[in-house]
Amino acid sequence: MEPPLLSRILEAALLAADQPLGADRLLALFADAERPTRDEVHAALEALRGDCAQRAIELVEVAGGFRFQVRREFAERVSRLWEERPPRYSRALLETLALIVYRQPITRGEIEDIRGVGVSSSITKTLQEREWIRIVGHREVPGRPAMYGTTRRFLDDFNLKGLDELPTLAELRDLLQINAELPLGDAPDPGGDAAAVRGESPEDESPEDESPEDESPEDESPEDESPEDESPEDESPEDESPEDESGVAPGHNPPNDAGDESGEEPSDVPAPALAGADRG
Incomplete structure (x- = not known):
């Protein structure tokens, strides 16, 4: 021919x-x-x-x-x-897909360990409906969890002949820098551990995060013991001079000043729950 x-x-x-x-x-x-x-x-x-x-x-x-x-x-x-708008995928779905692409075969539990949050069943269902991932086997551990891998349809949709055309992890930016710019994970479920979303362990939580709830400076003053109530009848002029200089009633200990300062810090730094909500 x-x-x-x-x-x-x-x-x-x-x-x-x-x-x-x-x-x-x-x-x-x-x-x-x-x-x-x-x-x-x-x-x-x-x-x-x-x-x-x-x-x-x-x-x-x-x-x-x-x-x-x-x-x-x-x-x-x-x-x-075409009038229909292309689908938009959440960050959680894209992160899950990326882990399957680079770590396949991988189980759902292993994905959750890396991301620090649970993987919704709707995410894996969506990826399977798109024919981007499939079950390639089962891990020989108790429970025999399913292992996921990518499909040929994934390669076709992303214009790839093979996985070797993907950039290697060494070619990507440093993972810590990525986490700093785009923190991994979605907002936690109600009652969930917000610290896990930020990649922190419970031990990393500082007392300052709890101070606004447990003992705030506003709760101790002015109702309980205000400087005005203790002076001038009970105190001598000598006792009033430290109050004028420090602004603290004589009955207070100096370490409370440090506690007041720490109580103001959470107003400048978002609480873990708020940081997770922004990502939602």
Whole structure:
């Protein structure tokens, strides 16, 4: 078969197909008597790729085979042909997908250990409905939890021929810097551990976080013991001088000043629960 005719047949098949076509499926288009060799098919595909150099479409090879697609610079305008808006995915879903991509095969419990929060069943369900992940086996531990891995559909949708085309972790920014800019995890469920969302252990919680609730400076003054109630009848002029200098009644101990200062710090630094709510 002449190369120009072979290229046109392959072009027609790729334009009509609703999914990428591999070399085996393209070879199946021909009868035994006229079937080209695999090398001839690849040569014809390369010729088609060159013909598309100045066109709005391009011929690309993904994990599932070859396909025509609109060039990226025209994608925004072409997308206006469809009224439906593209789905938006939560950060929790994208983090879960990233862990499956880079750590596969991985179990749901291992994902939760890394992220520090639970993985909702709706997240794995959505990823499976999109055909981006699948169960590839079960971990041989008590309970035999399912292990997840990516699919060929994932590679096709992300324009990849294989996982080796993904950037390595060494090429990404330092993980600590990423955590500082985009803290991992979603807002905790009601009653959940907010410190776990921030990646902190319970031991890391400082007494300052509890001071506004347990003993706030406002609760101790002015009702309980105010400087005005203790002077001037009970105190001598000598006792009033320290009060004028420090602003604390003689019955108070100096360490309470440090407690007042620590009670003001949470107003400048968001509480763990508020930090988690912002991410929700």
